[in-house]
Amino acid sequence: RASLASSRSKPPDRSDCVSTFRANAAVAKLPVFPLNSSSPPSSPPLGKVEREAREGEKTRSHQQPGQQPPGSRSGAPTGGGRTQKLPGRGLCGGKGLLSEAQVRLLVGLHYLPHEHGPSAQKLLQDLTWLKTNCHMVGANSKKPQPQKVDEWRGRASRFLSLCEDIAQLHCSVVGGANRAVLYDLYPYVWDLRNTALVAKAFIYWLDGRVMSDSSGLGSWRNCFHWCGKATGADLSGVDSEPWAFKGGVSGEVQMLLPIGSSSELFTHPPPLFPTSRLYNIRPYHSKDxxxxxxxxxxxxxxxxxxxxxxxxxxxxxxxxxxxxxxxxxxxxxxxxxxxxxxxxxxxxxxxxxxxxxxxxxxxxxxxxxxxxxxxxxxxxxxxxxxxxxxxxxxxxxxxLLYHFPSQLRLDALPELVDVSVSRTLLTALLTALKANGSQGVFCEVQPTDHQRLDFLTKLGFLEILRGEARSREGVVLGRLL
Missing domain, CATH: 3.40.630.30 (Gcn5-related N-acetyltransferase (GNAT))
Structure with missing residues (x-):
């Protein structure tokens, strides 16, 4: 006890602390993300970050209303002459500061280890309610009640607005002046942005497209029978470890989706080159x-x-x-x-x-x-x-069709900066197919398209047929839902 007390009362050696700090700093270096043409410093000092923020404020205050901020993208068309802009959305570029509302949203989404903040609670409650009451707007609903339909759509509008705020938060974090905050928060904000994109597209799709509970095999209730007390191992049908499912609000939103147990669709490392480009996933309209x-x-x-x-x-x-x-x-x-x-x-x-x-x-x-x-x-x-x-x-x-009755086709421009949104786009379709009772999906890929083969393999697709489905040479990849 005396030796223990003396060891506790003994002040630590400053040289030991310095050497320990240097050793830890040498091991845990912050990654360098080249956001623009030049790479920012890996860990800028606090004074420099403050100076950059103040200089950014001065630059914005001296700017004309119609002048573009430095570092923002011009309106010149790229990627084959695409000049159309998203309605109500501006370009996310340049370095700036997070607004107070965005900071509150960020804190509410990542509140405490075992407690959600107000924004996260609202997100989960609305998604749960919309999923439970989706029969009000079902495609085969025999007697739709206008009052309940308006209630569902009003709550869906609030949920979609919150998902858009999460996308704007991701854009602001990437384009913010404080690069140290980007290095620390980017993996979490990026992951939640992708999950929110899937959930947003899914809620968009529910209105008038989902089959209500009155249907048989492809019923909504049959697809979501697991949304109760089932564990991860029961959902996936294999011995799943707890670490296979993400934690936090992103993991809980994932588990509320029809394919939430498919961890390979959601668990991916963030891209090495963060981009502040604002993406949106929605159902198809005839004008598209x-x-x-x-x-x-x-x-x-x-x-x-x-x-x-x-x-x-x-x-x-x-x-x-x-x-x-x-x-x-x-x-x-x-x-x-x-x-x-x-x-x-x-x-x-x-x-x-x-x-x-x-x-x-x-x-x-x-x-x-x-x-x-x-x-x-x-x-x-x-x-x-x-x-x-x-x-x-x-x-x-x-x-093939017995186990994989559904089919898909994915196309994207090569100018796509963030490849993760392609995975998110494919996940949105798989969510809709599973919600209406599909048990499996397949796609046909040319054997020389190694990039697409690797992309689908990482998402759980396996080779089913090679050159046997038709007279042409094609590899058929499939996965169960």
Whole structure:
């Protein structure tokens, strides 16, 4: 006891403290994120951060109302001439300070280890209520009650507004003047931003698209029977460790989604190059068809070496790649957009068998009438694409469709800075398919597209068929939901 007391009363050696601090500092260095053209210092001193903040305030105070802040992106179109901007959204660029409301939101979302703040509680309560009462706005609701529908949509509007605030918070943290705050908070804010994007797209999709409880196999209640006392191991069907599920408000929002038990869809490291670009994921609307056709046409021309081979019929590429899904299955189509407009999309088919029958009955005849083979105006390459349209609707093996009845297609512009939003876009579609009773989904990828194969493999897709689904060479990847 005497030795213990003397050791407690003995003042620590300052040289030991300094050496220990230096050793820890040498091991735990802050990462360097090159945000713009030049890399910021890895750990700026406090005085320098204060000076940068004060200089930023002076610069903004001396700026004209119509002048752009330094470091912000100009309005020049990028990525193939995309000039459209998101309504009600401004460009997130430059260095600035977090507002008081954003600081309160940040603190409320990351409050205490075992206690949520006001904003996190509101987020979880609204999502739980909207999920439980989604039958009010179901696609097959027989007797919708206007008062309850308005109540659901009003609460959904509040939830969507909070998700937009989280996206703006991520944008402000990345573009803030205090770089040390970015280094510490970015992984958490980025993760919550992606989860909020999925939840926001899901709530958007529920209104008028989800099948209500009155349906049979694909009912909402059957899909969410696990939202009670089930554990992680019960949900995934395997021996899942506790660390496989994230903690905090992001993890709880994830578990409220239909595919919340699929940790591989949500657990990814943040990108090495943070970007303050503002993204949004929402269901497809008919007005998006022109932008989507233009996007896939640009992607096709790039793969063909920039040759304009379909000048006579510029829509033939979009009609082949996107047309059937947008015309016959628009309820499972999602759009990815940034400040400049549409930059990606994912299309889904809930039941491939019934979709193929409808396509052969209505879509293929319409395309034959739109692109007649006779006449000199029809290009030879156009006829090849029409022939591929018919081959695209070829039959898949029953053994494949038994376990994987749904199909998807993902397209995004190569200018996409944050690759994680592509995963988030795909997750939004899988959430919708699972909510309406799908048990599995597959997609076909060319064997030479190694980047897409690696992308899907990391999201839990496994190779099912190789060159056996159709006459063309293609790898069929699938995953259970």
């Amino acid at each position: 068809k022109v932008e989507l056709y233009r996007m896939v046409r640009q992607l096709h021309l790039r793969t063909q070496g920039g040759q304009e081979s379909s000048m006579a019929h510029p829509d033939v590429i979009g009609d082949r790649c996107l047309g059937p899904c947008l015309a016959l299955s628009p309820e499972y189509s999602f759009i990815l957009e940034d400040e400049l407009g549409v930059c990606g999309c994912v299309l889904g088919i809930s039941d491939v068998r019934s979709f193929a029958k409808r396509c052969q009955a209505s879509w293929i005849p319409a395309m034959r009438d739109k692109y007649p083979p006779k006449g000199t105006s029809t290009h030879t390459h156009t006829q090849d694409l029409i022939r591929l349209m018919e081959e695209d609707q070829g039959e898949y093996p029953d053994s």
